[in-house]
Amino acid sequence: DVKVTQSSRYLVKRTGEKVFLECVQDMDHENMFWYRQDPGLGLRLIYFSYDVKMKEKGDIPEGYSVSREKKERFSLILESASTNQTSMYLCASSLGGTLYYGYTFGSGTRLTVV
Amino acid sequence: AQSVTQLDSQVPVFEEAPVELRCNYSSSVSVYLFWYVQYPNQGLQLLLKYLSGSTLVESINGFEAEFNKSQTSFHLRKPSVHISDTAEYFCAVSEVAAGNKLTFGGGTRVLVKP
Numbered sequence: 001d002v003k004v005t006q007s008s009r010y011l012v013k014r015t016g017e018k019v020f021l022e023c024v025q026d027m028d029h030e031n032m033f034w035y036r037q038d039p040g041l042g043l044r045l046i047y048f049s050y051d052v053k054m055k056e057k058g059d060i061p062e063g064y065s066v067s068r069e070k071k072e073r074f075s076l077i078l079e080s081a082s083t084n085q086t087s088m089y090l091c092a093s094s095l096g097g098t099l100y101y102g103y104t105f106g107s108g109t110r111l112t113v114v
Numbered sequence: 115a116q117s118v119t120q121l122d123s124q125v126p127v128f129e130e131a132p133v134e135l136r137c138n139y140s141s142s143v144s145v146y147l148f149w150y151v152q153y154p155n156q157g158l159q160l161l162l163k164y165l166s167g168s169t170l171v172e173s174i175n176g177f178e179a180e181f182n183k184s185q186t187s188f189h190l191r192k193p194s195v196h197i198s199d200t201a202e203y204f205c206a207v208s209e210v211a212a213g214n215k216l217t218f219g220g221g222t223r224v225l226v227k228p
Contacts, residue, residue, distance in 0.1 A: 004157075031214050040123060042204060043158075043218040050213070058215075090157065094214050099146050100165065103216060105157035 003027075004106040006091050012112045019078040021109050023091030030096030032074035033103065034058075034066065037088040049074055050096065081113045116141040118207050118219035126225045127195055135190040135222045137179075137205030144210040147188040149179055150218075152202045161203070164188065175199075200226045 007022040025032065031050055035043040035058075045058030047066040055066050063085060067075045074093075078085055088110050092103040121136040139145065146165050150158040162173040169181040179190045188205060205219040 033216075035218075040220055042118075042120075042220040043206075045215065045217070048215065092158075096214070099148075099163075099208055099214055099216075102148055102150075102160040102163055103158075105150075105159070107155075107157045 004091055004093055004104050006089075006106040006109050008109050009107065010110050010112075012114060013078075013081050015082060015113055017078075017081045017113075019081050019111065019113075021076040021078075021089055021091075021111070023074045023076070023106055024072055025074075025091075025093040025104070026072065027093060027095075027104065028071070029093035029104070030071070031094045032068065033092045033094075034064075034074065034076045035090045035092065036060070037090055037108070043090060046076065078111075081111075083113050085111065086113045087111060116145070116207050116209050116212075116217045118205050118217055120203075120205055120219035120222050122222050123220065124223045124225065126227060128227050129197055130194045132191065132193050133195050133199075133224060135203050135205075135224070137188045137190065137219060139186050139188065139205075139207045141186070141207060141209055146208045146210060147179075147181055148206040148208075148216065149173075149177070149188070149190050150204045150206060152204065152221075154201070158204065161190075195224070195226050197226050197228060200224060 033048040034046045049068045065077045091106040149161040164181045172178045206216040
């Protein structure tokens, strides 16, 4: 069964900490995405990557950065966590060049910044 | 830029009753359309998609959605819901020429009552 695995289900961090959210996929997908999910706002795209070492800003990149050193791993970094970054973070991946199979999502990381 | 509006944030419905979840998008170009479902404490799963061809698409568990280009809509329907359909449903759109980036709506929470 194909999988997108997010390393933590729940995370509590302090304001100002540097936070790493890890995502690994085992489907050899070219594309990987980070979204945040907030009630009433749905999913908003933070960053995405179409290939190793490539990254592009999504709709709400401020306060975040990403790293993709290997094809299977896409990390989201909160440089200095703030309380308004308390949210559910969802990682997804997809095959390059087609949306026929849609995205495969991880189970999410619920981050609380205190 | 593309955007997606889900007109109902919550839809309570009795078991075995029909349900319709409304989705409208804004885009002036050709699009791909998706419905995803998120069961409690899980990630998002692809429910159905419209890429081309027949404007009426169906899922394996009885949902259907119809692409209406003139009304820029992709409403989701099920003639008879089950308790197990309690979940949050997200509509998403991708412009055909914009690569694999999905834009999601705010979500509709469906609560099926016995």
